Amino acid sequence: LDLEYHDLLSLFEFLDNGDGEITLSEFIEGAAKLRGSAKALDIWRMETKIEVLLSEVLQAVGGKMNVQEAFEEHGFRHVTFSTNAARHSIAQHTKSSEGIEQ
Incomplete structure (x- = not known):
């Protein structure tokens, strides 16, 4: 994904549904949204x-x-x-x- 260190928190917030944990389902759905340019x-x-x-x-x-x-x-x-x-x-x-x- 070519992310900088400071982008990691934003990525976590993007993937997370707000409960502070990223489930496998959240990760897969989020990764699919990030696919492509x-x-x-x-x-x-x-x-x-x-x-x-x-x-x-x-x-x-x-x-x-x-x-x-x-x-x-x-x-x-x-x-x-x-x-x-x-x-x-x-x-x-x-x-x-x-x-x-x-």
Whole structure:
């Protein structure tokens, strides 16, 4: 799979159903999903989902804490948040959404 050390936790979370253990069934199903290379359409879909989720996260934490603290509070310490990249992503998403609605 050509994974870096820091990708292992993400892989575990991908394979796990949330109970902290990976069963043979979870491993086989997860490995099947990872088989092959990502297509441009797959990447675009994922980027779109991430942008929507990021918008929801920003709205949910509005004023209470910053996004990095929210990630850490929910156990995603390995995820780092780039404010500038996120703002750019949200601005792009907003512009493209406005263009679609018109």
